Amino acid sequence: MQTSPPIQVTGLHQRYGGFEAVAGISFDVREGELYALLGTNGAGKTTTLETLEGHRPAHAGTVRVLGRDPHRDRRDVRPRIGIMLQEGGFFGDLTVAETVAHWRGFTPRPRDPDEVIGPAGLADRADVRVRQLSGGQKRRLDLALALLGRPEVLFLDEPTTGMDPEARRATWTIVRDVVDAGTTVLLTTHYLEEAERLADRLAIMHRGRIELAGTVREVVAGHGDRISFRLPERFQVAELPALGGVRAGIEVDGGRAVATYTVTGQGLQAGLYDLLRWADGRRVALDGLHARSASLEDVFLSTAEGADQ
Amino acid sequence: MTLARPAGIRPPGLAPLARVARLDLTLLWRNRSALFTVAGLPLLFAAMLVPMKGKPIEGVDGALLQGTGHLAFFVVFAVFMNLVNGLTARREDLTLKRLRGTALSDSEILGGGVLTAAVMYAVQAGALLVLLGAALGGRFPADPLLLLAGLGGGVAVFALLAFAVSGLTPNSDMAALTVLPIMFACMGGAGVMFPLDALPAAAQEALRLLPLSPVVEIVRTAYFGQDFVAYGPHLGVGLLGGWEACARSFAVLAAWIVVGRLLAARWFRWEPRRA
Ligand SMILES: Nc1ncnc2c1ncn2[C@@H]1O[C@H](COP(=O)(O)OP(=O)(O)O)[C@@H](O)[C@H]1O
């Protein structure tokens, strides 16, 4: 029985020349879990994934996939994992069906071609040369090849980049099914919605470090609640009241100024009460009044900003 | 990112090697310009032999002497040039990286390419031998085993050199720049393109250390059953005498295999360098 997590990363550092792309990160992915690495371009997501795939040894720290060193023992690890690179080349002269057929030859116990070509939405493109596929179709062929060997651990590097919304949703369904069947998945993305939809747990990476990690609920917790409304025409921001000691910030949305408070702890109810009393007293209508907990997007943006300061 | 494998050395599986070779051959068949390098160039060189028929050089028929030289140096087209071009193109278009994400081992991916190249070389060499025998008055090789050993040694040396040189070649357009100098040095130095008698002895001796030279020596000795390693008249060798005469050539080949292995481990890369 597998007792240790299928993916373990401890104190990983990775450098290119003098540049430290991954600066000491640690996380585990448990069996049957989908873990997302979320981050802006250059955060170090691909470098982390490719280290786990065994493309290069760790500069410092240790990585384990299925209990093995994925670089040193890659011959044993590779047959048990599936890889969807952020960018990998295809043989443009082969058709979709030929590509799958050749790849089946490189895979122990491969799935039937129909089992992967159909769900990838490529059944009617099977006899088309790969060079004639659209970017999104290539991405789906990529995913089909990664699934060919019934991997125990699946690495997906920006799986839906370049897809239209419909294809993206179809891909999410495939990935969700794979996870439901028990596969452990590590995925990178810069689409917040993708992480929110798919991830059991996630880490927000920025400049080679993990700034925050946990379930979406955990990551968002402690980032306060938001109260916002359109700034009434006859008021300046400075004239708005402080709610529980918090002053309003201003954002622009659709050409109109929007006042936003970020209240922490139990401040939402008291803050709203104070705000409504203030508005009542001045006979102001608060257009678009809105109270909600912090979203992953709020956290993502404030993490990037906070880390840059 | 080296060829060196710190632990778990296992030989490549035969079935995976064959599958990689099948992929290579499929792609070759669809790529007409690569197909020309493999099939067209040897034809061109073979045609050049015809006018030399009946003109003796070094005590044998000129067409046959030249033809056995071609037998050796086709390894430069079929193996060296072909692999440098192929590996460089595949590294840059990231297909090498994709192949490396499959269950195939590194040695199976690279070995499959070498197998394809070796098969193409074997086809060329076989066709040339038939041509020499059927149309140019040649004979059946005096020592076929020695001939095979020489060709095999050439494949090994030039495959390893191809790994090393492809690592230094930034893209397939630049391959001509890295391949041609080595190609001409090898061909010229082996005395295939023009005789080297006019050079000072020390220079001749030095040129025999180039990687193609021992292949030519072995191939000619094996084909004619005469010693083409020693200077002077090419005396006949007995049944096993060819191997003895070629001992020095095999030593040079072995040295190149060691050097090639080291350079390949040092220079070969699976992924493009980033700016
Ligand atoms: N092969 C490489 N050589 C040099 N720098 C690299 C290389 N690959 C990535 N980098 C740099 O390392 C950083 C992290 O890159 P990457 O892991 O691709 O991030 P992400 O996938 O999060 O966008 C970036 O600044 C990138 O420019």
Ligand SMILES: [Mg+2]
């Ligand atoms: Mg990336």
